[in-house]
Amino acid sequence: MGNMSTSRFSPSELTAILDTFDTLPGVPEVRARTYDLLPPDGLVADVGCGAGRAVVELAARGVRAVGVDLDERMVGLARERFPGGDFRVGDACALPFGDGELRGYRADKVLHDLAEPERALAEARRVLAPGGRAVLTGQDWDVLVIDSDDGELTRRIVRARADLVPSPRAARAFRALLLDAGFGEVAVEVRTVVLAEPGVEAFLARVAEAARAAGAVTDAEAEGWTAEQQERARRGRAFAAIPLFVASATR
Template sequence: MTEPSYLTAVRESYNTVATAYTERVPPPAELDPLSRAMLAAFAELVRTADRGPVADLGCGPGKVTAHLAQRGVRAFGIDLSPKMVELAREAYPGLRFAVGSMTALDIENDHLGGILAYYSTHHTPPELLPVVFGEFHRTLAPGGHLMLCGYVGDNERLRPTRAYGDHPVSFESHLLPPHHLAGLLTQTGFALTAQLTQSPAEGRKRTVACFLARKPA
């Protein structure tokens, strides 16, 4: 089966920028208070429910995966970029990282206690988000928790040519309204439990939305 072109673009782009990305993106401990609070809430939810391991999908260099592990979460990371996975393994040799795509996860049904998709779904074309959210729902155990966080907008389509230290990239970003993402999650079968929208501030150039959702038991 031929790989969708957007996945190829994302993989190649993040392989190119991986080192610069790792240097520029702050660890979770340096995020703004609300972002830290949402991650802390997610960590407590999955740790308390204890339904299974937690997958950090689109984990990049593993900083957030490690942050969850430090809070007692059985976390592992998956990323489309082999270079990102290589850097994550070097930085956190005690954690598990693998190359993979959230469009077709190599994970059994109902296996995960939690999924974190942290700034990792906005490169997905809107028409394919139901596929991604369907994989989230398939692999989560009943009673498992999802945290989805990323940039949002008024159906904006961004096509940068350079990023993270002026390196060439070919990915696109799709910034959808928060209510659209919330609707897709509920249509997939998730029960939304919390939503936080943050206006541009704290050094961010764009609006961010975070969702906590649960797969009904």
């Protein structure tokens, strides 16, 4: 999960969060689409590899993949989970590859966590060979759709959660960022993940808690909003949707 600040979570906690998200309805299909957009030959780097799922799934497709993550703990956990996988510690803005060494570059849920995402894409262009492909995916944190009786409070909660991210609107800027970095053949797709299954209320409770901790809503507001979502879930009426942006481009 990118060069994300993981200090709030232990590796096992973060892995549980990632695994939960990665198995939500629709998410595996988005992940597979990112694989389809990568070249089938040559070395491919999964930047911000987290616990290593994408590296293993790419390898199962016959792709020579290497995972890179800034967090040594996550790299260690990825090596434990997937022995034999190639995982390295590295920064998205200073990758451990030579000029033109890669044929493919993948960054999933990474750019929003960087204060200067343009630096990561300049680095992506450096390490890609001519004709290589870059594939980005992530959510726009300002666009989290949640059904609630209190629209104004929901907007405040979503905005406050977005403000905790260094570059919350990076995903909507994927196209411009890639073009500015010198890439061509830029294309952007949007896939929407719908959360209406049991358990969505736990995700929404974490969103509300983040807004409360940031001081954007009061304890009473957070508790009341969370209680509403729990009641909705009890009645099978909880609903949230997350648009995921997938961008691809050629070096």
